[in-house]
Amino acid sequence: MSVVPVSYYLVLSAVLFGLGVIAFVFKRNAITVFMSIELMLNAVNLAFVAFARAHNQLDGLVFVLFVIVVAAAEAAVGLAIVIMLAQNRRSLSVERMNHLKL
Amino acid sequence: MSLAFLMFLACGVLAISGAIVLILAREPIHSALALIQVMIALAVLYVLLGAPFIAAVQVIVYAGAIMVLFVFVIMLLNAGSEERTDFSQIAKYVGVPLGVILIFWAAHWLWRSPAGRAIGTATAMPAASTRALSVELFRQYLFPFEATSILILIAILGALVLARKEP
Numbered sequence: 001m002s003v004v005p006v007s008y009y010l011v012l013s014a015v016l017f018g019l020g021v022i023a024f025v026f027k028r029n030a031i032t033v034f035m036s037i038e039l040m041l042n043a044v045n046l047a048f049v050a051f052a053r054a055h056n057q058l059d060g061l062v063f064v065l066f067v068i069v070v071a072a073a074e075a076a077v078g079l080a081i082v083i084m085l086a087q088n089r090r091s092l093s094v095e096r097m098n099h100l101k102l
Numbered sequence: 103m104s105l106a107f108l109m110f111l112a113c114g115v116l117a118i119s120g121a122i123v124l125i126l127a128r129e130p131i132h133s134a135l136a137l138i139q140v141m142i143a144l145a146v147l148y149v150l151l152g153a154p155f156i157a158a159v160q161v162i163v164y165a166g167a168i169m170v171l172f173v174f175v176i177m178l179l180n181a182g183s184e185e186r187t188d189f190s191q192i193a194k195y196v197g198v199p200l201g202v203i204l205i206f207w208a209a210h211w212l213w214r215s216p217a218g219r220a221i222g223t224a225t226a227m228p229a230a231s232t233r234a235l236s237v238e239l240f241r242q243y244l245f246p247f248e249a250t251s252i253l254i255l256i257a258i259l260g261a262l263v264l265a266r267k268e269p
Binding site: 003004007008009010011012013014015016017018019020021022023025026027029031032034035036038039042045046049050052053058059061062064065066068069070071072073074075076077079080081082083084086092 | 104106107110114117118121122124125130133134137140141144147148150151152153155156159160163164167168171172175176178179181197201204205208209211212213215234235238239242243246250253254256257258260261264265
């Protein structure tokens with residue numbers, strides 16, 4: 001089944017996480033910034049599953065489920081905030097979101 | 103070159119190319135579709151790692167529910183292409199190379215780390231059964247599981263309060 005060394009999965013996870021960080025820093029659109037957070041969470045999930053497989057324990061898989069639940073909650077609240085900000089500022093650019101008050 | 107290794111290579115390339123497209127795309131909807139590609143590729147990798155239940159949850163919750171939420175918000179706000187701002191010269195000539203170095207350093211570190219090497223040759227193992235996973239979840243992790251239901255409830259209330267029209 002899994003004849004691929006676990007370190008390969010870890011390297012893939014690190015590269016995906018780094019690309020997520022780059023996207024988080026460089027993207028200007030609030031929705032895309034949220035998507036890069038999801039990308040980072042996915043990379044961490046891959047590392048969790050790889051380690052769970054390597055040590056033959058199920059705890060890592062349970063943590064992946066928790067991470068997915070937290071990501072769903074974060075996406076729901078975060079996108080509600082983005083909708084509100086977009087209606088107030090008439091823009092989705094994070095450059096325009098530099099004031100706490102209107 | 104076994105079939106599993108070829109599958110790993112194909113899905114890894116798909117995931118990384120999807121992440122790069124997410125960065126380069128100007129339209130948010132293109133970024134969202136690229137992210138869905140990454141998630142599907144990761145689901146296949148979970149199957150390769152012997153976690154079919156996690157793969158199903160990944161497709162249903164992540165690629166299904168969460169990304170539908172993203173696409174809905176993109177359509178609702180009619181999000182066009184993002185405006186390009188010229189970032190500072192320092193960021194261009196120092197930040198970008200440093201970021202690329204960070205990625206390769208992290209990958210190299212993981213590659214050389216004893217954790218990765220000691221378990222480097224994973225032998226064929228049976229897939230983690232959904233039954234064993236749920237026993238673990240509902241016995242040892244029962245309290246965190248119930249806590250996440252409270253978290254979801256709070257998130258629903260928060261989203262409702264935020265999206266409500268001002269009276």
